Amino acid sequence: xxxxxxxxxxxxxxxxxxxxxxxxxxxxxxxxxxxxxxxxxxxxxxxxxxxxxxxxxxxxxxxxxxxxxxxxxxxxxxxxxxxxxxxxxxxxxxxxxxxxxxxxxxxxxxxxxxxxxxxxxxxxxxxxxxxxxxxxxxxxxxx
Amino acid sequence: xxxxxxxxxxxxxxxxxxxxxxxxxxxxxxxxxxxxxxxxxxxxxxxxxxxxxxxxxxxxxxxxxxxxxxxxxxxxxxxxxxxxxxxxxxxxxxxxxxxxxxxxxxxxxxxxxxxxxxxxxxxxxxxxxxxxxxxxxxxxxxx
Amino acid sequence: xxxxxxxxxxxxxxxxxxxxxxxxxxxxxxxxxxxxxxxxxxxxxxxxxxxxxxxxxxxxxxxxxxxxxxxxxxxxxxxxxxxxxxxxxxxxxxxxxxxxxxxxxxxxxxxxxxxxxxxxxxxxxxxxxxxxxxxxxxxxxxx
Amino acid sequence: xxxxxxxxxxxxxxxxxxxxxxxxxxxxxxxxxxxxxxxxxxxxxxxxxxxxxxxxxxxxxxxxxxxxxxxxxxxxxxxxxxxxxxxxxxxxxxxxxxxxxxxxxxxxxxxxxxxxxxxxxxxxxxxxxxxxxxxxxxxxxxx
Amino acid sequence: xxxxxxxxxxxxxxxxxxxxxxxxxxxxxxxxxxxxxxxxxxxxxxxxxxxxxxxxxxxxxxxxxxxxxxxxxxxxxxxxxxxxxxxxxxxxxxxxxxxxxxxxxxxxxxxxxxxxxxxxxxxxxxxxxxxxxxxxxxxxxxx
Amino acid sequence: xxxxxxxxxxxxxxxxxxxxxxxxxxxxxxxxxxxxxxxxxxxxxxxxxxxxxxxxxxxxxxxxxxxxxxxxxxxxxxxxxxxxxxxxxxxxxxxxxxxxxxxxxxxxxxxxxxxxxxxxxxxxxxxxxxxxxxxxxxxxxxx
Numbered sequence: 001x002x003x004x005x006x007x008x009x010x011x012x013x014x015x016x017x018x019x020x021x022x023x024x025x026x027x028x029x030x031x032x033x034x035x036x037x038x039x040x041x042x043x044x045x046x047x048x049x050x051x052x053x054x055x056x057x058x059x060x061x062x063x064x065x066x067x068x069x070x071x072x073x074x075x076x077x078x079x080x081x082x083x084x085x086x087x088x089x090x091x092x093x094x095x096x097x098x099x100x101x102x103x104x105x106x107x108x109x110x111x112x113x114x115x116x117x118x119x120x121x122x123x124x125x126x127x128x129x130x131x132x133x134x135x136x137x138x139x140x141x142x143x
Numbered sequence: 144x145x146x147x148x149x150x151x152x153x154x155x156x157x158x159x160x161x162x163x164x165x166x167x168x169x170x171x172x173x174x175x176x177x178x179x180x181x182x183x184x185x186x187x188x189x190x191x192x193x194x195x196x197x198x199x200x201x202x203x204x205x206x207x208x209x210x211x212x213x214x215x216x217x218x219x220x221x222x223x224x225x226x227x228x229x230x231x232x233x234x235x236x237x238x239x240x241x242x243x244x245x246x247x248x249x250x251x252x253x254x255x256x257x258x259x260x261x262x263x264x265x266x267x268x269x270x271x272x273x274x275x276x277x278x279x280x281x282x283x284x285x286x
Numbered sequence: 287x288x289x290x291x292x293x294x295x296x297x298x299x300x301x302x303x304x305x306x307x308x309x310x311x312x313x314x315x316x317x318x319x320x321x322x323x324x325x326x327x328x329x330x331x332x333x334x335x336x337x338x339x340x341x342x343x344x345x346x347x348x349x350x351x352x353x354x355x356x357x358x359x360x361x362x363x364x365x366x367x368x369x370x371x372x373x374x375x376x377x378x379x380x381x382x383x384x385x386x387x388x389x390x391x392x393x394x395x396x397x398x399x400x401x402x403x404x405x406x407x408x409x410x411x412x413x414x415x416x417x418x419x420x421x422x423x424x425x426x427x428x429x
Numbered sequence: 430x431x432x433x434x435x436x437x438x439x440x441x442x443x444x445x446x447x448x449x450x451x452x453x454x455x456x457x458x459x460x461x462x463x464x465x466x467x468x469x470x471x472x473x474x475x476x477x478x479x480x481x482x483x484x485x486x487x488x489x490x491x492x493x494x495x496x497x498x499x500x501x502x503x504x505x506x507x508x509x510x511x512x513x514x515x516x517x518x519x520x521x522x523x524x525x526x527x528x529x530x531x532x533x534x535x536x537x538x539x540x541x542x543x544x545x546x547x548x549x550x551x552x553x554x555x556x557x558x559x560x561x562x563x564x565x566x567x568x569x570x571x572x
Numbered sequence: 573x574x575x576x577x578x579x580x581x582x583x584x585x586x587x588x589x590x591x592x593x594x595x596x597x598x599x600x601x602x603x604x605x606x607x608x609x610x611x612x613x614x615x616x617x618x619x620x621x622x623x624x625x626x627x628x629x630x631x632x633x634x635x636x637x638x639x640x641x642x643x644x645x646x647x648x649x650x651x652x653x654x655x656x657x658x659x660x661x662x663x664x665x666x667x668x669x670x671x672x673x674x675x676x677x678x679x680x681x682x683x684x685x686x687x688x689x690x691x692x693x694x695x696x697x698x699x700x701x702x703x704x705x706x707x708x709x710x711x712x713x714x715x
Numbered sequence: 716x717x718x719x720x721x722x723x724x725x726x727x728x729x730x731x732x733x734x735x736x737x738x739x740x741x742x743x744x745x746x747x748x749x750x751x752x753x754x755x756x757x758x759x760x761x762x763x764x765x766x767x768x769x770x771x772x773x774x775x776x777x778x779x780x781x782x783x784x785x786x787x788x789x790x791x792x793x794x795x796x797x798x799x800x801x802x803x804x805x806x807x808x809x810x811x812x813x814x815x816x817x818x819x820x821x822x823x824x825x826x827x828x829x830x831x832x833x834x835x836x837x838x839x840x841x842x843x844x845x846x847x848x849x850x851x852x853x854x855x856x857x858x
Contacts, residue, residue: 430711435671435704435706436705436706479707484673488590488604488668488670489590489669489670495605571714
């Protein structure tokens, strides 16, 4: 009866570029600026995964953070850490490697596994630099 | 007519453990891992208390932050800072000392006093480590 | 169909005071405390501007962050950085220079320009010190 | 025989400007840029005071941090917090209100009192913004 | 010929108290304040270990950070994380559990192993709270 | 007569890998681990550049931070931001792209220009992730 939101933070370091081969150099540069550098650039990404639920009476936990962390490491961090988001990540194939697209696809990867563990995925925040981040609520619009 | 949310941050350092005496050592270890260490461990907790309201015409304040800080120090920080959450805190008696339970019980302690000061408690965020925190909206589910 | 929230962070350093000339010294001191110091004080403000939308198919962007940053620098940072909020900022004229009022007036300044660029302003968070900040959702109350 | 360095962090919020009345507007603008704004600007300053010494056998302390904090609050924070560095601070009279000058003058104010408490002031770090800070070792040049 | 300093950061969460059984309650309270709470309190400690050396020609490394991290986890984090510094840590036996003493004893534990790996321990910084930390250079006094 | 150290912070986001083509896959993997991923990874680097000197009597400045920042942007950030450290940076040609080597080469690039502006380069700190950074004093060994 008392819904609480718990959040786990993980990190990964990856390379990417924002570049459309079907566009001219000029258009890529105009739209994506420095992010279109052909030889890639990279970031220390920080991801915050929020799960909602009612604390379990025995444990006081919405979900065991050890389980949540293990699940995230297996499904997300292993796939993205020290990788190239455009070349090395099967679930990003044929998708612009923007932070917006990445956050949506991470949601799809983990939503089910979190439900199996008894939690409900509520939000993912993905920080690309100290000056920009994205947040995704599974398509919901809380505000 | 213009609801704004203001947040005050306070800190406290406390010991706790996650351990059920009605469970075997093995089960405690399995569920709570290192957090079940009998001799306690501890954290630098950070609490963010959010109050909503319409700014007062004379002061431009939703609520005077001096009052909010004083209230939090008296009702929360005094009770928890440099304490053992399992042993020293009357309102945590007979409750698993999880961050989830703690945030719910802090809400109950301060909700009324904030209302008396003319504010409306909207959210509490309680940070346990750089890798995990909980958020509570008084049972509401904004997302 | 997949609404994502993107946030851009900018900073500005400004002086202000909280002081009503129609009140006695004593009342100013009682209500505003140290913030009423006649000769001003100041802060390193941090502003987080959140825009919601569906990522564009070609770019993967809710809104180009270069455009958002340029717009914020022109409409907000230029007006506030290294300024006195009480004396130098036309849109703060005759308004108490509280963080609450400031966040509402910043919203009004940028909401339209962001819409023209195809985005929808969803939230502004304005951090005054490490211990207090305000959040504004355009008057909406998500929780 | 085992010298350890301990550091205490305190904060203060102040207004200042960098401006020479004996210079033209143009020269002030050219040298000090936005920092010369006549109506002031301000910062959330953070100060780190480092004291060196051998831990006391009974307490394990180089110096009691409660004493160090009390001393800093009385001699530094009371003088600077919510003040105007150019107008309100006697020990900054007739001195350019640069962070460099401020750190030297803070050193002079507290060096003696720390020695009386049995400590030896070793370093002061004064942070003005997230992008710049100064450090002072009492004139020593460790590197 | 080109000495560079590399630093690895690790974290541990522990309980402790500052309390001398050979002193009266009053004296413990007077000297150690809230830190003398009998039932313990705790912190999220952060440790920064700095090793100096000339980068290896083949690897560009002063020391392999994987090795340094493994060594720190085995010798320090395993011993301290989710532990009680007064009760659970053999190398802190009969020592006041102050941060100063802890940093000296950590140095003694790891100095030799780092040398065996080809590095030279140069500094340890141990952060107890956001407001205080200690630094130790093996007894050296660089300033 | 009163030497003060001033520090400017800048950031850049870059891709790199640690990989020796003259070594086998196995040896690269063994020594460099995940950092040897052929398709690159990346980081949000943060650089802190420290200049020492006596504050100027007229300005109170060791060195004008506007000049220091402009110099760093021109000589360092322009060269490294949104670049591939192995492929795009002439001064890193034929050098292992370790943080140690990078900090030494940045020093060589800016030491002279800072001297021309009347400052003396004293230290560079280069942060690669929240868990590791390097520091370089031009070969000096202050501790």
